[in-house]
Amino acid sequence: MLESLTALPLLVKAALLGLVEGLTEFLPISSTGHLILAGSLLGFTGDKAKLFGVAIQTGAMLSVIWYYRERITRVVTGLGSDPAARRFALNVIVGFLPAAVLGVLFGKYIKAFLFNPVPVAIAFIVGALVILWVERSPRFRGRPPRVADVDAMSTLDALKLGLAQCFALIPGTSRSGATIIGGMMFGLSRKAATEFSFFLAIPTLIGAGAYDTWKERGLLSADDLGLFAVGLAVSFVSALACIRWLLRYVSSHDFVPFAWYRIAFGVIVLVTAYTGIVDWRA
Numbered sequence: 001m002l003e004s005l006t007a008l009p010l011l012v013k014a015a016l017l018g019l020v021e022g023l024t025e026f027l028p029i030s031s032t033g034h035l036i037l038a039g040s041l042l043g044f045t046g047d048k049a050k051l052f053g054v055a056i057q058t059g060a061m062l063s064v065i066w067y068y069r070e071r072i073t074r075v076v077t078g079l080g081s082d083p084a085a086r087r088f089a090l091n092v093i094v095g096f097l098p099a100a101v102l103g104v105l106f107g108k109y110i111k112a113f114l115f116n117p118v119p120v121a122i123a124f125i126v127g128a129l130v131i132l133w134v135e136r137s138p139r140f141r142g143r144p145p146r147v148a149d150v151d152a153m154s155t156l157d158a159l160k161l162g163l164a165q166c167f168a169l170i171p172g173t174s175r176s177g178a179t180i181i182g183g184m185m186f187g188l189s190r191k192a193a194t195e196f197s198f199f200l201a202i203p204t205l206i207g208a209g210a211y212d213t214w215k216e217r218g219l220l221s222a223d224d225l226g227l228f229a230v231g232l233a234v235s236f237v238s239a240l241a242c243i244r245w246l247l248r249y250v251s252s253h254d255f256v257p258f259a260w261y262r263i264a265f266g267v268i269v270l271v272t273a274y275t276g277i278v279d280w281r282a
Contacts, residue, residue, distance in 0.1 A: 006043030018231040022238025025060040028177030059235030061205035091158035117280035123172025124266035131259040146187030
């Protein structure tokens with residue numbers, strides 16, 4: 001079975017990884033973690049695979065721009081005259097900066113030591129326990145939200161979510177999970193935290209994709225164009241579907257099922273790695 005996965009054509013692997021990226025980027029289950037694990041199963045590993053995983057996040061980012069295109073257009077056109085538009089743009093920038101700075105400073109070391117299946121599996125489980133704690137704790141559950149809508153967020157709220165996003169530099173933690181759960185801890189409604197996580201993805205994923213692609217440009221050639229195009233396209237379509245579904249989901253559900261999924265997935269990876277059933281290599 002594993003041999004048949006590694007023997008798949010490269011473009012099929014790109015499509016599968018694009019699907020994984022799109023379906024997991026905005027859920028609290030870690031897209032990077034899933035890409036590392038899927039890449040290991042598919043035999044798509046190494047420096048170029050890591051760059052591919054970062055680059056196809058651009059497809060997910062474009063899905064946010066497309067879904068919120070009217071809102072984004074209003075903000076951009078209102079920057080010169082609308083205080084609410086300027087405050088919203090400032091909040092996104094403030095939320096983006098902490099992870100951007102830490103990513104530039106420590107990204108090389110994170111990729112060298114943590115972009116491996118076992119550390120990812122451990123992060124899956126630890127992140128799940130945090131989700132369960134927040135969702136089950138009387139301190140957070142059932143408490144009326146202090147901020148019901150993203151337009152009511154202060155710059156301090158944005159900074160807090162930006163600091164929460166820094167935990168997602170650890171692969172397996174989940175960028176969306178860190179910002180959404182962090183937002184709920186800081187008094188945002190589930191919907192407001194989820195939507196701000198979407199908007200925060202735009203500069204975060206653009207910045208990460210552009211920075212890594214430029215830094216590792218020596219790994220690329222014209223032959224890689226089709227590979228990256230397929231991954232980006234599939235990521236865009238699947239992420240767009242996921243955004244629509246998630247916004248409906250958060251209106252009446254919590255994130256407990258995702259926590260149990262993370263625990264189950266993490267345990268499976270650890271057990272199969274320890275027993276040698278699966279040779280997880282990154």
